[in-house]
Amino acid sequence: MEHLIHPRVKNIEISGIRKFFNMVADRPNLISLTIGQPDFPTPEHVKEAGKEAIANNFTTYTHNAGVPELRQAACRFVLEKYGLNYHEQEVIVTIGASQAIDITFRTILEEGVEVILPGPVYPGYEPIIRMCGAVPVYVDTRDNGFRLSAELIAPYINDRTRCIVLPYPSNPTGATLSEQELAKIAELLEGRPIWIVSDEIYSELVYDGKHHSIAARLRNQTIVINGLSKSHSMTGWRIGFVFAPEFLIKHMIKVHQYSVSCATSISQKAAFAALTTGKDDAEEMKRQYRERLEYAYKRLVDMGLSVEKPTGAFYLFPSIHSFGQSSFDFALDLVDKAGVAVVPGSAFSQYGEGYVRLSYAYSLETLKEGLDRMEQYIRQYQR
Numbered sequence: 001m002e003h004l005i006h007p008r009v010k011n012i013e014i015s016g017i018r019k020f021f022n023m024v025a026d027r028p029n030l031i032s033l034t035i036g037q038p039d040f041p042t043p044e045h046v047k048e049a050g051k052e053a054i055a056n057n058f059t060t061y062t063h064n065a066g067v068p069e070l071r072q073a074a075c076r077f078v079l080e081k082y083g084l085n086y087h088e089q090e091v092i093v094t095i096g097a098s099q100a101i102d103i104t105f106r107t108i109l110e111e112g113v114e115v116i117l118p119g120p121v122y123p124g125y126e127p128i129i130r131m132c133g134a135v136p137v138y139v140d141t142r143d144n145g146f147r148l149s150a151e152l153i154a155p156y157i158n159d160r161t162r163c164i165v166l167p168y169p170s171n172p173t174g175a176t177l178s179e180q181e182l183a184k185i186a187e188l189l190e191g192r193p194i195w196i197v198s199d200e201i202y203s204e205l206v207y208d209g210k211h212h213s214i215a216a217r218l219r220n221q222t223i224v225i226n227g228l229s230k231s232h233s234m235t236g237w238r239i240g241f242v243f244a245p246e247f248l249i250k251h252m253i254k255v256h257q258y259s260v261s262c263a264t265s266i267s268q269k270a271a272f273a274a275l276t277t278g279k280d281d282a283e284e285m286k287r288q289y290r291e292r293l294e295y296a297y298k299r300l301v302d303m304g305l306s307v308e309k310p311t312g313a314f315y316l317f318p319s320i321h322s323f324g325q326s327s328f329d330f331a332l333d334l335v336d337k338a339g340v341a342v343v344p345g346s347a348f349s350q351y352g353e354g355y356v357r358l359s360y361a362y363s364l365e366t367l368k369e370g371l372d373r374m375e376q377y378i379r380q381y382q383r
């Protein structure tokens with residue numbers, strides 16, 4: 001029966017992050033710096049709102065686009081924080097940012113069109129692009145601090161270009177784009193028949209100034225993806241948002257409806273608390289991430305590794321080129337000999353080869369132990 005499975009689905013592989021994690025997960029005494037989710041619990045008042053929803057039997061389907069008050073709260077949140085102007089009919093509450101990405105691509109992509117992405121990049125885009133029959137086109141950002149720029153994008157634009165993905169702050173590199181860089185990209189794309197998919201799931205975790213969205217300039221061409229997984233430590237609640245002009249949302253809502261009907265009612269109540277009384281909940285977590293970032297960055301530099309200093313998210317992406325091993329072999333060897341797990345850069349497209357991703361969504365104590373082991377390993381085996 002194998003031949004009765006769609007070749008496009010057969011051709012997709014499980015994410016390199018998962019693959020590596022599955023290989024090493026049961027090693028004893030392993031310090032893992034692999035996970036891309038906050039190590040803080042969901043804020044108490046958010047959990048209470050979820051419990052209250054259950055107690056009050058708020059357990060039925062909601063409006064397909066999400067509870068109106070939640071959509072209004074999401075609009076107020078992005079207006080206050082990032083100066084974005086959306087109204088209730090221009091937002092859909094999704095099952096995490098992941099489903100927002102899925103319904104976005106399924107609404108705007110068709111056979112043969114091209115999608116421009118930075119490389120290295122989060123591995124959640126390419127499989128969906130391919131399932132739509134579209135073609136991912138990677139732009140090498142390694143020599144530009146992992147940042148897309150108007151100059152880098154321009155040569156890749158042609159008649160088949162349907163969309164550009166701007167995933168900043170970046171997983172896996174921690175890079176962000178400045179207001180000036182966004183202005184130049186907006187200038188390049190303005191008026192062209194090209195969508196911008198701006199994945200801003202780490203927007204609350206910016207360490208250098210504040211977060212800027214290209215939607216503030218190119219609202220009619222932009223689809224903003226966001227959610228509460230990272231900002232409010234709510235990965236398991238599965239709440240994301242997609243903001244787009246109303247004429248596009250009218251089509252996206254059909255894809256969303258026939259896929260999931262609506263986001264979970266209970267999680268939507270919790271999300272309302274997160275975006276209203278908890279709108280600044282990320283601040284304390286951010287303070288701690290910043291402290292860990294300073295610590296871990298310095299440790300990597302002191303080990304002699306070449307690493308860009310991240311300005312957002314909670315990842316570091318040091319180069320391991322000088323060790324002459326593939327990132328997968330390096331990561332496996334590091335597990336075997338030092339008991340530390342990091343993610344091979346090759347999980348983030350071919351442009352991630354020669355790097356590894358460390359997450360600092362771990363306590364300082366865990367980070368210290370992991371980095372001590374890594375330092376010891378480099379001293380003993382790689383010098």
Ligand SMILES: Cc1ncc(COP(=O)(O)O)c(C=O)c1O
Nearest residue numbers: 036096097098122171201227229
């Ligand atoms: C860049 C990026 N976009 C989207 C997602 C998916 O987020 P969610 O858990 O809300 O589906 C992740 C998760 O790691 C991510 O790193």
